[in-house]
Structures are given as structure tokens and as C-alpha cells.
Amino acid sequence: MTPAEVADGVLAGRRRAIGRAISMAESLGPEGREVMRLLHPKAGRAMRIGITGSPGAGKSTLSAAIVRYLRARGLTVAIVSVDPTSPFTRGAVLGDRIRLVDHFLDEGVFIRSMASRGHLGGLAEATGDAVTILDAAGFDVVIVETVGAGQNEVEVQALADTVVLVLMPGSGDAIQAIKAGVMEIPDVIVINKCDRPGADILAGEVESALTLVPVDGWIPPVVLTQALEGQGVEEAWGAVERHRADLAASGRADQRALDGMRRNLRSLALERMARDLAARTDDDAIDALAARVISREIDPATAVDSILGSAPPEED
């Protein structure tokens, strides 16, 4: 299929074309670029939700529960999972395979997990492209699941209109991050696994942590869920919809989109630079430079000059 045929197939909502388009985007080559150039102007209609949180918090389980909830209301849903610790595998969540199998044959659901790319970058690029493709394909809701609070995490805020942070009892790291002001404040906070002890205490702690940081108009609601049983999912979705309505009514939506896209473009540019650099440096040359730095023949910055090509490597 040519990029134009793939793009047409995506716009017609054909699953094979959607899968193909995402693969093309993931390979970061000229075909993917062409597909995205054709699809970008056609997207913009979907409700984009980011679901973030530590591994094991219940992001995939909550996503599955939201899918069931929204399907029952006739909405179509796509999930892009960039959580390498619990990928969706052939329509099932690893370690919890019953959940999404219900939707395996449902045309109104599309699930795709993104390959992790190590240090070469491209993850944000491919993830953003996947969201655009699924949006252009006509899904009403596109959910992006990412691991939060990491170093190289995808800038989910740039890809989603509403970001949901999933916490669970017994993991205090997120509250520390909120208190320290190092965390981007999510739009909705879900305390999942509320069947476990400590959920109410955690909810109280999160609420008080939120009073310590400046929030811009919208105060993130804290919702308790038991995603495994679908409990609280309606409330969580209600909070997402309230955030969406507030964003539209307050006039903050445009500024948020601009801020998000500015950050997104920066990370895309960094990813491309990292990739370009990886493509034109060879490991042997870096090994040789490392040896020279260790033997104190050259200093690290001079070695980096040489890697970046701003100074030709000295020949011995």
C-alpha cells in the first residue's frame, strides 16, 4: 500500500490501514512522514485522554473498564499503550487477560501497544502519530496509557486534552512529587484499588497535597475506583467530562494546546537530533574517544566536540 492508500484507508476507518499507518509512523521513515502529512489536517475531533501512573497502579485495567463503560454508551474507543511494563498483547492485558478479550472482535475498539525504542528517541513522535491516526480514523475517544514519573516518559500532556493520574494505596511517591511541585499536576486523580486498605487515607493525602501547589482555576478531582470490578469508573469518566467542559468554558483550552504543542515540538526536535546523532556516530569511534578520555589524553568536552563534528577527531 502506498502512503496515500494507507491514509485513505485510515480515513475510511479500515483497521488494516490503521495498523499499517501506525507501523509506518513507528518506523520513522519517509512513508510514515507522508502518511502523517496527509492525516494531520483530518484529525482533531477525538476526545484524547492520557492515563498515566506507576507500573501496576491499574492504568490498563482502568482503560479496559473505561472502554466497557463507553462502549455501553455507543462511543468508539482506541487505546495506545506505551507502558512497556504491561503491554496489551493481542487484545488482552498481560497478567489480566480476561479484561479486554471481550472487545477483541468489537469493531468499535482498537488497541495498540507501541514498541519501546530504548535511547534512540522516537517514542513521543510515534505515540503522537498514533493518536493522530486513531483520531483521523474516527474514534470518538483515544486513550494514551503511559508510565508516569519517569525520566524519558512521553509528554502525555501534549497528546491529551485531559490527563488522568492513577495512584494506588501503598505508593507514596506521587504525593511526594506533587508536594515537591516536581510533578505536572494531572487534571483528574484516580485512587485505584480502593478495595485495598489505605485508599481513603491516600485520597485525603492527595487532596491536602494539592492545596500546597498552585493550580490554575481547575482543582483536580480525586476519584476512588476499583477498576477490576468497574467500580467508580462512571465517576472517573464524569470527572474527565467536567474537566473537558471547564477547559472549554474557561477559555484555557487554546493556551493549553499551545503550551502542550510547544513542549511537544521541543521533544520531537530532541528526538530527531538524538536519532540523527546515533545514525552518524559509530560505536568504535566513541570507544576510541572514551579510551583517550580515560587515559587523560583528551578531556570529555573535547571528545564531545569530536562526536558532534564541531572539531575533527585528531589522528594519532
Ligand SMILES: Nc1nc2c(ncn2[C@@H]2O[C@H](COP(=O)(O)OP(=O)(O)O)[C@@H](O)[C@H]2O)c(=O)[nH]1
Ligand atoms: N485489588 C485490585 N487490583 C487491581 C485493581 N485494578 C487493577 N488491579 C490489578 O493490579 C495489577 C496491575 O494492573 P494493570 O492495569 O496492569 O496496571 P498498569 O501497570 O498501571 O497498567 C493487575 O494484576 C490488576 O489485576 C483494583 O481495583 N483492585
Ligand SMILES: [Mg+2]
Ligand atoms: Mg498497563
